[in-house]
Amino acid sequence: MILSEILTKEVITVDLKGDTKEEIIDSLIDLLDSAGRISDREKVRECILERESKMSTGMEAGVAIPHGKTDAVNELVGCVGIKKDGVDFKSFDGEPSRIFIMTVSPLHRTGPHVQFLAEISRLLREPEERQKLLDAGCAEEIQSIICG
Numbered sequence: 001m002i003l004s005e006i007l008t009k010e011v012i013t014v015d016l017k018g019d020t021k022e023e024i025i026d027s028l029i030d031l032l033d034s035a036g037r038i039s040d041r042e043k044v045r046e047c048i049l050e051r052e053s054k055m056s057t058g059m060e061a062g063v064a065i066p067h068g069k070t071d072a073v074n075e076l077v078g079c080v081g082i083k084k085d086g087v088d089f090k091s092f093d094g095e096p097s098r099i100f101i102m103t104v105s106p107l108h109r110t111g112p113h114v115q116f117l118a119e120i121s122r123l124l125r126e127p128e129e130r131q132k133l134l135d136a137g138c139a140e141e142i143q144s145i146i147c148g
Contacts, residue, residue, distance in 0.1 A: 003116075004147035004148075006076060006077065006078045006116070007080055007146055008035070009140055009143055010034075011031045011037065011077075011078065011080065012081070012139035012143055013031060013080070013081050013139060014137060016028070016082055016083040018083070019087060021087065021088065021090070024064075024083065024087050025052070025066055028066065028079050028081055029041055029044050029048070029102075031081065032102070037077040037079075039073070040070075040072035043072035044072050047069060047070040048068045048102070048104070050068065051068045056091065057089070058091030058097050059092060060095070061095070061124075062091075062097055062098040062099055062134075063091075063097060064091065064097035064099070065103070065117065065121075066102045067102060067103045067104065067105070069105045069106065069113070070106075071106065073105065073106055074106060076103060076104070076105045076109070076112040076116055077103065078101065078102060078103040078116060079101070079102050080099075080100065080146065081102075082099060082100070082134060082136070083097075083098055084134060085098075098134060099124065099130060099133050099134065101124075103116050103117065103120075129145065133146075
């Protein structure tokens with residue numbers, strides 16, 4: 001999997017809009033929609049919110065990784081948003097989430113989804129890498145940090 005092909009500057013923002021979990025999810029979906037990566041915005045929203053209703057994707061250390069599967073995509077797509085102030089995403093540690101990485105996969109393909117989550121999780125484990133993302137001033141900087 002080549003992260004730089006999935007996480008292009010068109011699907012990255014350092015100024016994510018929204019003050020609630022649903023507003024953040026909508027803003028991330030807007031990134032994917034405006035980049036032409038999804039065919040049905042509402043189906044994507046439904047699959048992400050359905051996944052969130054089962055268990056929050058707010059992890060720890062200010063990271064949330066909302067994800068889902070739908071037939072509104074033909075291949076794995078992803079996006080990144082930074083919300084410096086943080087938002088309550090019902091994370092495991094109770095802290096606000098500030099780094100959001102969303103991925104949406106086709107219904108019947110598991111491999112790329114698992115691989116993407118593993119690669120992102122490996123990067124975000126390091127406090128220095130998380131801080132670099134929070135300090136980034138533009139989409140290109142974030143892409144460079146994530147994709148190397």
